Amino acid sequence: MPVLSAQGLCKSYGDVDAVRDVSFVVESGEIVGLLGPNGAGKTTTLNMVLGVLEPTSGSIAIEGMDLRKHRAQALARTNFAAVYAALPGNLTVYQNLRVFGLIYAVPNLKARIEESLAEADLIRFRNTKCGVLSSGEQTRVSLAKAMLNRPRLLLLDEPTASLDPAMARDIRRRIRAFAAAGTGGVLWTSHNMYEVEEVCDRVLFISKGRILLEGDPRKLPAAHGKKTLEELFIALARESLIPEPT
Amino acid sequence: MSAARILAVVLRQYYLIRGTFARFLPLFAWVAIDMLTWGFLSRYLDSVAGSPLNFVPRLLGAVLLWDFLVRVAQGVTTAFLEDVWSRNFLNFFATPLTVGEYLAGLMLTSIATSLVGLIVMLIMATTVFGLPFLALGAISLPYLLILFLSGISLGVFGAGLVLRLGPASEWFIWMIPATLGPFAAVFYPMSSLPGWMRAISYLVPPSYVFEGLRSVVGGGRLAWSPLLAGGALTAFYAALAIGFFRITYRRAIRTGLIARYSAESVS
Numbered sequence: 001m002p003v004l005s006a007q008g009l010c011k012s013y014g015d016v017d018a019v020r021d022v023s024f025v026v027e028s029g030e031i032v033g034l035l036g037p038n039g040a041g042k043t044t045t046l047n048m049v050l051g052v053l054e055p056t057s058g059s060i061a062i063e064g065m066d067l068r069k070h071r072a073q074a075l076a077r078t079n080f081a082a083v084y085a086a087l088p089g090n091l092t093v094y095q096n097l098r099v100f101g102l103i104y105a106v107p108n109l110k111a112r113i114e115e116s117l118a119e120a121d122l123i124r125f126r127n128t129k130c131g132v133l134s135s136g137e138q139t140r141v142s143l144a145k146a147m148l149n150r151p152r153l154l155l156l157d158e159p160t161a162s163l164d165p166a167m168a169r170d171i172r173r174r175i176r177a178f179a180a181a182g183t184g185g186v187l188w189t190s191h192n193m194y195e196v197e198e199v200c201d202r203v204l205f206i207s208k209g210r211i212l213l214e215g216d217p218r219k220l221p222a223a224h225g226k227k228t229l230e231e232l233f234i235a236l237a238r239e240s241l242i243p244e245p246t
Numbered sequence: 247m248s249a250a251r252i253l254a255v256v257l258r259q260y261y262l263i264r265g266t267f268a269r270f271l272p273l274f275a276w277v278a279i280d281m282l283t284w285g286f287l288s289r290y291l292d293s294v295a296g297s298p299l300n301f302v303p304r305l306l307g308a309v310l311l312w313d314f315l316v317r318v319a320q321g322v323t324t325a326f327l328e329d330v331w332s333r334n335f336l337n338f339f340a341t342p343l344t345v346g347e348y349l350a351g352l353m354l355t356s357i358a359t360s361l362v363g364l365i366v367m368l369i370m371a372t373t374v375f376g377l378p379f380l381a382l383g384a385i386s387l388p389y390l391l392i393l394f395l396s397g398i399s400l401g402v403f404g405a406g407l408v409l410r411l412g413p414a415s416e417w418f419i420w421m422i423p424a425t426l427g428p429f430a431a432v433f434y435p436m437s438s439l440p441g442w443m444r445a446i447s448y449l450v451p452p453s454y455v456f457e458g459l460r461s462v463v464g465g466g467r468l469a470w471s472p473l474l475a476g477g478a479l480t481a482f483y484a485a486l487a488i489g490f491f492r493i494t495y496r497r498a499i500r501t502g503l504i505a506r507y508s509a510e511s512v513s
Contacts, residue, residue, distance in 0.1 A: 013501075013502075043505075044502070047502060047505045050336075050340035050505075051339070051340060051499075052335075052336060052339050052340050052499060052502070052504045052505045053499065053502040053504075053505055054499050054500045071342075071344070072248075072342040072343075072344055073342070075340070075341055075342045076342040078340075079341075080340055082336070084336075085333075085336045085337055085340075086333075087337060088258070088332040088334050088337070089332060090262060090265070090266075090328075090332055091258065091261055091262070091265075092261075092265075095258075095261045098257065099254045099257055099258045099261075100254070100337075100341070102250045102251065102253055102254035102257065103250075103251050103254045103338075103341045103342060103343050104341065104342065105248070105250055105251075105342075
């Protein structure tokens, strides 16, 4: 059973279709990249999977559990980190992890927090308020929160966007290790094609709310006559700028 | 409902209050100032009015109870605003936390914070100004319960308004209790109001509390019928307020507002 199954997802705002008939799955142990130009519908899709945006139509199941009918149980199996969703800056790292650990009903929470602090190299920031951390450190705290409950589905929206190359590489290593453990799958959005090629097992190119391409990021460019994933991305993004015939 | 998730909401507020003097001080500072101001005013009126009427229970007691209601309402709204100010909605609502658990957490927080204010007010009013509040005994409990539920209703309604209209409407929730004040007959009997205001007063649960307590303080007996009417009315309003918040939340999920909540995102 896939950890995430999205079927026929649509989201409209009045006459504007933000997401149109998007279907995909994420298997356990798999890292799936969601790529596309700005405004393509990536974050809208993620928000629907996170249960903070109701699809106009379509369904989402997390480990076979329908998100609409069993919201709390389904979301208990997920977690997320997004560059635009920093943890409250007025709580310390430890306090934030404790609050979210309780929300996700993490067993042996105290020990798990210590483990997460060590894994993310955050022990020295344990009692520091998140708001005074650098953006890179805040991202590490967000990721520690995202992995605190050992989610079956990890959702990451541009998690390395504000990081220096060394820190970004460290984050990629941690996420690859998470997927390699085989206990969960990852849905990842990024604009960094080098990173996507390095990390993702499969990518979905989304544009104007539709999935245009799907496949192995290492094979897709050649299959479409391009040298690199970035070239392919640019070509698809340009095509998507051409208005559709009415 | 998950007790652990409700505890998480309360714990977050506890950490915030514990960690900042600026959050801890207002729990009792304003009510203490109110007690001093109204306590001395009551004493002064007692000394110059030459009336058998005792102003301490009638003015200071009324202020104490009204402040309690306001503190309960603000306990809910301030806890809610902490999540607005720190843009925490996405973090909270993309988790298993349900809206019912979230509201329960805000209400529990309000119970704790308003109790601090109530205890400070009672200590000051009874020891410094001789308010015979404790002489009321168990009679005070149903009255306090009605005021508490009224405060919860106002707080949840205010939070729903801010969720619906955006953070820029924050100022609106501070004036809700003040707007109700004239109709709640805090300092004067309902009979002194013009007909149209009295008609509204009948719809305002605290008016039953202040009418009832004025009667008890004046030597009358506890009247159960108005008390029950006030209780039923406030329970109805509490249900309405929770329903309003839930509907607003559902709308925010439908429109995606929860995920991008900011002053600019709500029109």
